Amino acid sequence: MIRFEHVTKSYADGTTAVDDLSFEVAEGELVTLVGPSGCGKTTTMKMVNRLIEPTSGTIYLDGDDISAIDPVELRRRIGYVIQQVGLFPHKTILDNTATVPHLLGWPRKKARARAAELLDLVGLDPATYGDRYPDQLSGGQRQRVGVARALAADPPVLLMDEPFGAVDPVVREHLQNEFLRLQSTLHKTVLFVTHDIEEAVRLGDRIAVYGAGRIEQFDTPATVLGAPATPYAAEFVGADRGLKRLSVTPVETGDLEQPPIVHLDDEVRHAADRLSADGAPWAVVLDADDNLHGWVSAATLTGAAAAGDATATGKDAAAADGAPQGATVRAHARRMDAWLPLGAPLKQAFSTMLQYDAGWIAVLDGDRFLGVLTPARLHEALRRSTTADAANIARDEVSLHTVHDV
Template sequence: MIRFENVTKRYPDGTVAVEGLSLEVAEGELVTLVGPSGCGKTTTMKMVNRLIEPTQGRILVAGEDIAGVEPVELRRRMGYVIQQTGLFPHRTVLDNTATVPHLLGWPKARRRERARELLDLVGLDPAVFGDRYPDQLSGGQRQRVGVARALAADPPVLLMDEPFGAVDPVVREHLQTEFLRLQSRLHKTVLFVTHDIEEAVRLGDRIAVYGEGRIEQFDRPATVLGAPASPYVADFVGADRGLKRLSVTPIEPGDLEEPPTVHLSDRLDKAARRMAAAGARWAVVLDDADELHGWVSAGVVEAQEGTVAHHARRMEAWLPLGSSLKQAFSTMLQHDAGWIAVLDGDRFVGVLTPSRLHAALRRSIDADAREVGRTEVELESIESS
């Protein structure tokens, strides 16, 4: 969707900001450009909407060489979000959001309706915020308006230059989560500049790690963290990259243990037999709709009569399949739990234990090194190592 072909930018004073850059962002993909200050990220981005012209090479968007597209026309096809949102201070939030539809000549009622819809989408109630001016908003709210404005005309491409850079870390994490949720619905092609490696790995389908004016590695976040291409990249992603990798490695069905399951309505002697047969000290308890209720321990079951319902404990520590290993670890710590339940929708699929979590992480590193799927890596090789 966005393709750089051997692009170089040399400024008139001789500074080479970008050199021989080749990079392709697929349709619907979110690529983060990350690197230290001055390495050429912003220059790269601004060449896509022709705020800066390359000295050499060409850039194609949807197959078309943008050198032949009117800059104003080109920019209407691309949402652009920057750190200092660039909102018009004397226009209301609603009018700011409707900027591009206004430029495109949409009738007033339609563009106001669209602006309200967009504000809703980014989590701002238009009835509350629509008539405010930008200086009557918090930094995080201003950034949301910036995102809403960029999306207003539904452009296929979004260019985002440190859009969450000016807000505190808690708000930033919140905005990132919301943006990921939005992106999972909208599937825009996104080029996202940041100097924050945490943000880059969290948001990017792939990340391009910049050295000076050139890309040192362009890969999925887990690969960059697990197998940095050079000492420079290893240094940039940080000594705690193993820990960071937890946040980009999802829980997969193959990572889970399957303890015996019993139902709330089961008699205790049946539950006891099932646990004994499995050699388990506890079982997961499901309700009549087969949804997770909690757990029950073998000790309680053996000593009592009646049904599981009287002795089952609620299980609060659970996560959906596909959550990150970091969320899993954090949930274990938060609930002081030796395992967490993993659900697929409402369906219970298994449990993740600390040793399985460790195995999953090791397996994903092995899988990347061998360029195979994680499920193809034998668990034995981990447990015996």
């Protein structure tokens, strides 16, 4: 979709902002350009919509040489989001969002309907926010309007220059989540400039790590973190790149342990005996369809079974068989809040463990229970991912050695 061929941008004072740049962004791909200030990443982006003209080389958009396209026409085909948003202060949010459709000659009714649709898509109810003005919105809300406006004419390409850099960290993370949700639906071809390696890792399908006017490494986030191509790339991504990998390493079925399982309608006595035989301190509780319900401790089941025995004493013990007729796990199961979906990043798993002070968390595929992830297995998953990338093999082909193997 976007292709750079030996592109250079030099200035009259001898400064070379971008030097012999060649790379390609595939259709529907989100590529983050990351590097320190002055490295050429914003210049690279601005050459795509011809806000800056290259000194030499060629840039192609969907196979067309952009130098042969009228700049105004080109920019109307490309969505553009900047850090300061640039909303018109005298226009309502709805009219701000409809700016490009208006410029393209859309009928007013159609343009406003499209604007309302996009505001709703970015989480701003047009009935509530449409008639407001930019100064009546928070920074995060204005940034959402900027994204909606860039998408209003449904451009195939989106350029984003530090779009979330002017908001606080909490709002920034929320905006990143919302943008990832949008991208999973819209599949735009995106160039995203940032100086934050964590943001680049979190958002990008691939990352271009910039040195001085050139790309030091262009690869997936996992590869950039696991196998930096140059000393510069290694220094830029940081000595804690192993921790950053938590954001791009998904939970897989091979990472999970299989704990003891009981069902809601199992009799308490039978469930207690099963856990006792296994020497297990707890079990996961599933419903009749094997969907996750919660968990129960062996001590709770043993206590309930003992109480049932005491109740049955002097009565028809043979009929009662220990616990009272109908006493099941259902009455003793506890809710499980510590869970996450298969494929979630290890960072989310680690955060969930800390949030609930949990020694393990359940992993689900939809509602279906797959297993549990423990801190030890989380660490193993991270090590396998790092080793797999370094050796260019699949993660499940990695064999790990621990102190227990000695």
